Amino acid sequence: LDGTIFVEGNLFDVDFSAQRENILPNSARPANSSRVFYGIMMDAGSTGTRIHVYSFIQEDPDGLPYLHNETFHSEEIGLSSYVNTPEEAGKLVRELLKVATSAVPRAMWHKTPLVLRATAGFRLLPADKAHVLIEEIKEVFSQSPFLVTSRSVSIIDGTYEGILAWVSLNFLMGHLHVDMKRSAGVLDLGGASTQISFLPKCQKTVNKAPTDHVAKLEILNTTYLLYTHSYLKNGLKVARLLTLGALGDADPGKKVFKSLCLPKNYSDNYTFGGITYEVRGNINGYNGYETCYKEVLKAIKGSVRKPYNVHENMFHAVAYYYDMAKDSGLIEGSQDEHVEVKRFKKKAKEVCGDKSKDHYGKPFDCMDLTYITALLTEGFGFQDSVGLQLTKKVKGFESSWALGAMLEYLHKVRIP
Numbered sequence: 084l085d086g087t088i089f090v091e092g093n094l095f096d097v098d099f100s101a102q103r104e105n106i107l108p109n110s111a112r113p114a115n116s117s118r119v120f121y122g123i124m125m126d127a128g129s130t131g132t133r134i135h136v137y138s139f140i141q142e143d144p145d146g147l148p149y150l151h152n153e154t155f156h157s158e159e160i161g162l163s164s165y166v167n168t169p170e171e172a173g174k175l176v177r178e179l180l181k182v183a184t185s186a187v188p189r190a191m192w193h194k195t196p197l198v199l200r201a202t203a204g205f206r207l208l209p210a211d212k213a214h215v216l217i218e219e220i221k222e223v224f225s226q227s228p229f230l231v232t233s234r235s236v237s238i239i240d241g242t243y244e245g246i247l248a249w250v251s252l253n254f255l256m257g258h259l260h261v262d263m264k265r266s267a268g269v270l271d272l273g274g275a276s277t278q279i280s281f282l283p284k285c286q287k288t289v290n291k292a293p294t295d296h297v298a299k300l301e302i303l304n305t306t307y308l309l310y311t312h313s314y315l316k317n318g319l320k321v322a323r324l325l326t327l328g329a330l331g332d333a334d335p336g337k338k339v340f341k342s343l344c345l346p347k348n349y350s351d352n353y354t355f356g357g358i359t360y361e362v363r364g365n366i367n368g369y370n371g372y373e374t375c376y377k378e379v380l381k382a383i384k385g386s387v388r389k390p391y392n393v394h395e396n397m398f399h400a401v402a403y404y405y406d407m408a409k410d411s412g413l414i415e416g417s418q419d420e421h422v423e424v425k426r427f428k429k430k431a432k433e434v435c436g437d438k439s440k441d442h443y444g445k446p447f448d449c450m451d452l453t454y455i456t457a458l459l460t461e462g463f464g465f466q467d468s469v470g471l472q473l474t475k476k477v478k479g480f481e482s483s484w485a486l487g488a489m490l491e492y493l494h495k496v497r498i499p
């Protein structure tokens with residue numbers, strides 16, 4: 084595990100196992116001999132860039148640490164949208180790092196690992212453009228006072244993202260520390276990709292899954308087989324482009340993309356990943372839930388796969404599942420709420436059928452709610468009566484893959 088590490092501009096070769104000891108410093112030991120340490124994880128998502136500054140307490144050196152505190156800040160612009168202006172991406176990262184310098188005590192800066200993981204927005208960029216952005220971020224990191232290694236900045240693949248979201252949620256719920264049998268599945272709907280992850284209870288679910296839908300995960304010397312898969316382009320914002328038939332168009336500037344999911348008189352520009360598309364409602368034809376449903380299936384049929392027995396698990400639905408439920412009034416959002424799949428359908432029908440409003444301000448609500456309904460039922464095979472736990476935070480902490488990624492970086496979980 085030897086590698087190269089940058090510390091304040093100097094280049095060293097280090098043994099990461101030794102480095103690991105430095106990450107959990109003796110000097111931070113309180114009287115009760117438990118150790119406190121910090122870790123900084125940036126989430127370069129397709130629609131936002133976030134920083135999580137964690138402090139952990141390590142009581143048993145061989146066990147999992149406990150999460151003590153999290154300082155979180157989010158900016159609603161994805162670094163991948165700076166595809167043609169990398170210096171702007173660098174500026175945003177530098178800005179976000181200020182959150183870390185004020186959250187981590189100065190004496191701990193040089194021992195605190197700084198990590199950024201990018202998801203589907205970066206996966207969709209041409210490799211050379213993604214590389215330039217990553218190099219820009221590495222440059223900003225190397226100038227920071229934190230502990231930066233050759234592993235600090237990378238694009239994670241969808242399988243990792245799915246596993247790490249599962250680790251985060253179940254870590255926060257205490258299942259990893261105590262009873263794995265009570266683990267919950269995770270449905271994560273991002274802007275550009277979507278993940279489903281759960282620990283199958285029946286062997287047949289594993290046996291029937293394609294090999295790339297099953298991943299090994301090692302926690303404290305025990306190996307688990309997770310069902311996990313990430314569907315690139317099935318995030319909410321990219322699914323809009325698929326529904327409009329606009330994704331991958333070489334010259335979208337010259338075309339108008341229409342959908343029966345949009346209000347008839349709607350006409351505007353839609354920008355994603357640094358590309359702008361002209362979109363309109365379809366004046367000809369009936370626009371409502373049924374016709375919209377047929378359109379959104381374009382994004383799902385033939386790509387999203389039903390696990391053998393998806394009903395054996397309880398699922399937490401995070402990210403856009405939560406945000407859309409909250410924004411459309413399906414849940415109050417004051418705390419986590421249990422919502423049956425059919426309530427997404429009911430809400431979609433209500434919004435798509437509401438001709439009294441132009442839906443200006445929220446023109447995509449009909450498309451988005453219909454897509455979520457179709458993804459859950461036609462895509463993953465959930466029955467209407469199944470309840471999902473809509474989750475934003477667990478015990479006050481963000482339920483994001485970022486925490487799992489931090490634990491993986493600290494070698495507390497391994498993905499062999």
Ligand SMILES: Nc1ccn([C@@H]2O[C@H](COP(=O)(O)OP(=O)(O)O)[C@@H](O)[C@H]2O)c(=O)n1
Nearest residue numbers: 128129130131202203273274275276402403
């Ligand atoms: N810590 C976080 C990060 C993102 N999100 C949600 O994730 C969705 C956006 O996904 P994203 O920008 O990370 O896109 P992907 O790169 O995951 O496809 C929004 O619904 C955000 O509110 C969240 O709920 N909590």
Ligand SMILES: [Ca+2]
Nearest residue numbers: 128202273274
């Ligand atoms: Ca995400």
